[in-house]
Amino acid sequence: MQDKFLKPYNPQETESRIYKMWEESGFFNPDNLPTRHKEKYSIMMPPANVTGMLHMGHALTMTIEDIMIRYQRMRGKKTLWLPGTDHAAIATQSKVEKIIKKEEDKSRYDLGREELLKRIDAFAKQSHDTIISQLRTLGSSCDWSREAFTMDEKRNFAVRTMFKKMYDDGLIYRGKRIINWDPKGQTTISDDEIVYEERSAKFYTFKYSKDFPISISTTRPETKVGDTAVAVHPEDARYQKYIGKEYDAVFCGVPIHIKIIADKEVDKDFGTGALGVTPAHSMIDWEMGQKNNLPIVQVIDEKARMIVGDERIIGKKVTEAREIIVEWLKSEGLLEKEEEIKQNISTAERTGGIIEPLPKLQWFIAVNKPFKIPHSEIAGVQSGSTTTLKEIMRNTVEKGQINIIPDYFNKTYFHWIDNLRDWCISRQLWYGHRIPVWYKGKEVFCNTEAPEGEGWTQDEDTLDTWFSAGLWTFSTLGWPEKTEDFEMYHPTDVLETAYDILFFWVARMIMMTTYALGTVPFNNVYLHGMIRNSKGQKVSKSLGDNVDPADISKKSGTDAMRMALIIGNTPGTDCKWSDDKLKGYKNFANKIWNITRFILESTKDAKYNNEFNNFSEMDKKLIEERNAFVTDITLDMEEFRFYMAGEKIYHYIWHTLADVILEDSKKVFNEGNEEFNNSRKQFLLGTLKTVLIVLHPFMPFLTEEIWQSTNEDKSILMIEKWPI
RNA sequence: GGCCGAUUAGUCUAAUGGCAGAACUUCUCGUUUACACCGAGAGAGCGAAGGUUCGAUUCCUUCAUCGGCCACCA
Numbered sequence: 001m002q003d004k005f006l007k008p009y010n011p012q013e014t015e016s017r018i019y020k021m022w023e024e025s026g027f028f029n030p031d032n033l034p035t036r037h038k039e040k041y042s043i044m045m046p047p048a049n050v051t052g053m054l055h056m057g058h059a060l061t062m063t064i065e066d067i068m069i070r071y072q073r074m075r076g077k078k079t080l081w082l083p084g085t086d087h088a089a090i091a092t093q094s095k096v097e098k099i100i101k102k103e104e105d106k107s108r109y110d111l112g113r114e115e116l117l118k119r120i121d122a123f124a125k126q127s128h129d130t131i132i133s134q135l136r137t138l139g140s141s142c143d144w145s146r147e148a149f150t151m152d153e154k155r156n157f158a159v160r161t162m163f164k165k166m167y168d169d170g171l172i173y174r175g176k177r178i179i180n181w182d183p184k185g186q187t188t189i190s191d192d193e194i195v196y197e198e199r200s201a202k203f204y205t206f207k208y209s210k211d212f213p214i215s216i217s218t219t220r221p222e223t224k225v226g227d228t229a230v231a232v233h234p235e236d237a238r239y240q241k242y243i244g245k246e247y248d249a250v251f252c253g254v255p256i257h258i259k260i261i262a263d264k265e266v267d268k269d270f271g272t273g274a275l276g277v278t279p280a281h282s283m284i285d286w287e288m289g290q291k292n293n294l295p296i297v298q299v300i301d302e303k304a305r306m307i308v309g310d311e312r313i314i315g316k317k318v319t320e321a322r323e324i325i326v327e328w329l330k331s332e333g334l335l336e337k338e339e340e341i342k343q344n345i346s347t348a349e350r351t352g353g354i355i356e357p358l359p360k361l362q363w364f365i366a367v368n369k370p371f372k373i374p375h376s377e378i379a380g381v382q383s384g385s386t387t388t389l390k391e392i393m394r395n396t397v398e399k400g401q402i403n404i405i406p407d408y409f410n411k412t413y414f415h416w417i418d419n420l421r422d423w424c425i426s427r428q429l430w431y432g433h434r435i436p437v438w439y440k441g442k443e444v445f446c447n448t449e450a451p452e453g454e455g456w457t458q459d460e461d462t463l464d465t466w467f468s469a470g471l472w473t474f475s476t477l478g479w480p481e482k483t484e485d486f487e488m489y490h491p492t493d494v495l496e497t498a499y500d501i502l503f504f505w506v507a508r509m510i511m512m513t514t515y516a517l518g519t520v521p522f523n524n525v526y527l528h529g530m531i532r533n534s535k536g537q538k539v540s541k542s543l544g545d546n547v548d549p550a551d552i553s554k555k556s557g558t559d560a561m562r563m564a565l566i567i568g569n570t571p572g573t574d575c576k577w578s579d580d581k582l583k584g585y586k587n588f589a590n591k592i593w594n595i596t597r598f599i600l601e602s603t604k605d606a607k608y609n610n611e612f613n614n615f616s617e618m619d620k621k622l623i624e625e626r627n628a629f630v631t632d633i634t635l636d637m638e639e640f641r642f643y644m645a646g647e648k649i650y651h652y653i654w655h656t657l658a659d660v661i662l663e664d665s666k667k668v669f670n671e672g673n674e675e676f677n678n679s680r681k682q683f684l685l686g687t688l689k690t691v692l693i694v695l696h697p698f699m700p701f702l703t704e705e706i707w708q709s710t711n712e713d714k715s716i717l718m719i720e721k722w723p724i
Numbered sequence: 725g726g727c728c729g730a731u732u733a734g735u736c737u738a739a740u741g742g743c744a745g746a747a748c749u750u751c752u753c754g755u756u757u758a759c760a761c762c763g764a765g766a767g768a769g770c771g772a773a774g775g776u777u778c779g780a781u782u783c784c785u786u787c788a789u790c791g792g793c794c795a796c797c798a
Contacts, residue, residue, distance in 0.1 A: 005758090008759085008761070009761095196795095196796080203797095203798095216798085217797090217798070218798060219797090219798075220798085231798090265798095266798085267797065267798085270797050270798075271797075271798070274798095275797090275798050276798075277798090278798090282798070284796090284797095284798075285798080341797090343796095343797085344795095344796065344797095346796095408728065408729070409728085411727075411728065412727080412728060412729095412793065412794090415726085415727060415728085415793085415794070416793085416794075419794070419795075499792095499793095500792095500793090502793095503793090503794095536791095567737090567746095567747080568736070568737045568738075568746090568747075569737090570737085570738080572729085573729090573730085573737095574791085574792090575736095575737090576736070578735090578736070578748085580735090580736090580747090580748050580749085581736080581747075581748075583748090583761085584747065584748065584761095586761075587759095587761040588761085589761090590759070590761050591758095591759065591761070591762095593758090593759080593761095594758045594759035594761085594762095595758070595759080596758085597758050597759080598758035598759080599758085600758090601758070602758085643737090643738080644738075644739090647737095647738080647745095647746065647747080648746095650746090650747085651746070651747095655746095658758090658759085658762095659763075659764095662758075663763080666757090666758095
């Protein structure tokens with residue numbers, strides 16, 4: 001027995017040494033696995049944003065995925081776990097912009113595109129290195145030789161290829177639409193990047209002018225200079241006689257022309273039951289404008305300043321203009337009511353800017369437009385048939401081709417798809433994949449490469465970060481090239497991630513993959529919950545209570561952290577982080593260490609014999625019990641119940657093996673019956689092997705360390721065969 | 725407003741149409757002989773009401789409370 005077993009288990013001394021040994025073995029790379037590993041098993045690691053460092057949520061992701069991969073590897077699968085990082089366009093750019101603002105008091109326009117990108121690249125590189133080292137600390141058995149970045153050259157080529165393909169199929173188009181404009185970040189953002197904040201606001205009721213027949217209500221009087229209609233409910237008796245009529249008015253010095261229209265969207269009982277329609281600055285009004293052929297009058301610019309009116313309002317910020325107009329309404333005696341109401345206001349997730357809806361020329365993906373799919377393995381969608389992106393996305397889950405765990409997220413997914421509108425993919429950011437479209441006069445050219453000849457300028461915009469993330473399962477495998485990796489590992493087996501990015505990412509991957517390849521990107525989606533702090537609150541930087549996985553790992557060992565994260569954590573359910581739990585599993589690590597010590601001491605004169613079959617009746621029973629335990633947890637592993645398997649393994653080791661079997665063994669050895677002694681020694685040696693194997697996916701470092709220290713044959717536990 | 729969850733012991737968390745199972749905590753006892761990072765034992769729990777059923781913590785309905793997602797009222 002080695003001397004180290006005389007002291008408590010020391011994870012700090014062990015973990016980095018073991019990780020290095022694994023890496024040097026080459027077995028993270030499926031190409032190097034022994035020949036018994038034939039059938040593939042693949043997981044694409046969710047690429048972490050290069051915006052800083054990993055938090056406990058990432059640690060949970062890595063733990064679950066590493067458990068899946070290690071389990072499947074031991075079961076003899078050819079396992080590929082492909083790691084990577086995400087450029088996270090808006091998140092990274094706004095983070096770096098904030099730092100530059102703080103440290104140098106400069107904006108991105110002061111630096112210019114080239115310099116800003118240089119700074120972002122440097123920041124991203126540093127984040128990347130931090131992240132990679134954290135992933136190693138967590139014990140992730142991923143294939144570093146295949147590491148990818150969402151914006152490296154290969155991924156960029158995949159993005160351009162995809163854009164071109166969708167453009168040619170008419171699924172990507174450029175159009176003037178109302179978009180969510182973030183005046184602070186100076187970019188468009190998607191619906192998903194909006195967060196609503198409840199604030200109190202003033203709700204004004206007034207007439208445009210003294211002789212205007214209908215009063216309207218709004219929280220934004222300043223936009224009324226862009227009104228081109230008043231909408232009322234078609235069945236509203238009060239206003240029937242006005243429908244179709246047109247009026248002229250001068251509103252705070254701005255001449256406006258208003259048509260009275262009828263629209264079912266209008267709520268008779270809200271406000272005055274009449275709605276001033278501003279097609280240029282409201283999503284709903286825009287749609288009414290389209291239906292009724294209303295003129296669009298833009299009155300606010302990208303900096304959220306007024307661009308019409310006389311010297312009273314022109315050039316003023318919208319909030320200032322609002323006050324001025326309210327004063328004007330009062331002085332003219334037009335204001336009828338002023339109420340305090342609660343209002344949800346849209347803000348940009350990353351910058352906190354208040355969203356200003358603006359009509360702008362942007363690129364979109366058409367989700368409802370029919371197209372012909374040449375090749376399809378999607379259930380319910382024939383090769384060569386006509387379909388829509390929405391329809392294929394729905395089918396994959398509806399027909400069971402993609403299995404979401406837990407299954408109640410199916411409903412959430414369908415609900416989202418059914419309400420999905422065209423996806424705005426262009427961003428006025430500098431950090432990201434540049435849109436592969438070039439202009440010369442009225443000519444437009446889209447291709448993966450720039451056009452020949454002089455005078456072409458490329459579109460200034462970049463793509464939404466989720467565009468490249470949507471290609472992740474196959475761009476990482478070399479697509480559009482027909483690589484061996486792609487043939488072997490796609491579709492992937494599981495996509496494991498937190499449920500909060502089901503729409504952002506999972507749905508987008510399904511969209512892009514089904515469209516481009518006619519296959520699903522993965523067969524299973526395992527959604528884990530959020531890690532909350534001990535009070536049950538969402539962990540956030542502003543609370544200053546985000547725990548660094550590296551610290552925990554240093555203090556208590558990665559294995560203990562992994563157990564604390566995984567046990568009691570069911571899919572889709574949030575989980576509280578608890579230091580007590582961590583302590584419990586740290587103790588568990590030492591318990592196993594001492595179990596090993598006891599077994600080694602009491603079997604000093606014996607050697608494990610695989611062929612031994614002269615077991616006592618008592619030990620035969622124990623073997624049966626052990627086999628039943630292994631069968632049971634194997635089923636849990638197969639059915640994604642890792643929280644359950646982990647708990648059962650813990651229980652078997654501590655309360656069956658240690659408390660019952662080892663205690664009983666002391667008696668057996670004291671009694672000195674040689675036959676019984678030999679039987680028990682073989683049983684204990686065999687059981688130690690078994691529990692090390694089944695515990696390995698959960699506590700890889702400790703189990704590998706014991707395995708290496710107790711086996712003379714230099715075998716590596718990581719690729720040992722699962723016992724059944 | 726629409727949708728989706730949740731409510732189990734002091735805490736945290738499972739399973740289940742047939743005695744509700746762990747972990748931590750608490751209490752009692754033991755033991756320094758693999759491990760005090762120990763052992764043996766004890767205690768304590770299904771939010772409320774109704775329904776289906778031989779039987780409901782589980783299925784259904786309603787209510788209460790909490791959480792989340794989506795839409796957004798102009």
